Amino acid sequence: MILYKEILSTLYTFLGKNIVEEEKKVKSEIFDKLTTKDDFYEILEYLKSETFPEEVERKFLSLFIISLFERLRIAADMENEVLIYGNEKINMKNLNLDKSIVEIEPFLYEMIELIEYENLPTEILFGILSNDLAIRIKYFKELIKGSKVMEEKWSENELKGLVNSLTDSTREFLRYMVKVGSSSKDEIIKELNLKDSRSISAFTSAISRNSPHNKEKIIYGEKGKIYLNGKYREILNKILA
Helix, strand or coil: CCCHHHHHHHHHHHHHHHHHHHHHHHHHHCHHHCCCHHHHHHHHHHHHHCCCCHHHHHHHHHHHHHHHHHHCCCEEECCCCEEEECCEEEEHHHHCCCCCHHHHHHHHHHHHHCCCCCCCCHHHHHHHHCCCHHHHHHHHHHHHHCCCCCCECCCHHHHHHHHHHCCHHHHHHHHHHHHHCEEEHHHHHHHHCCCCHHHHHHHHHHHHHCCCCCECCCEEEECCEEEECHHHHHHHHHHHC
16 A cells, blocks of 8 residues: 655655645656545645645645546646636635635545545536536536435345345444444554455445445445444344344
């Protein structure tokens, strides 16, 4: 597992504020290679924890935003301060993307959470981010029409079917989540003796893959932690006992 934070930190230690002159190298060697939520969380935590000269912070943040939105199939034109999808554009200032890392951290966290969603409706996402309120409402209505907004509850028999469809290791992961309710990825790795966070991603993907698309999520991630849907904790505890 490549620790891009360590690479960026090392480069900054050696180059200091002159790192802005190595933009192409930093972009190609680090930011262009960020692909998973963990990659982005790691870099964001580093950017948030350090105090950089303003010029360096803006450059790092610009590269981060470009890479993040690229993963969401949206182009970020930092020079003109616009997001681009097809022929549509959004002024970044209206999304506060011209602010400091600390100020826009909550927004960035929420966007990072979208990276691993399969079949993400980019057009709808872009519409909801629009500077035009009418366009936002239009795409929100489109979202409401989709089945994911009106997710159905699970019955006990359906949950039994889900559990039976899982591998032993995934059931063990689910059993742990039922026990704790929520946990950081580091805690899960330690408690289940996993190699790295990719195993967690495999478990959550397996649960999602074996769940009907119109059902409520059993497991979900938020701001770097993994959560069990609390309303099914008691039933799952009985099934997994």
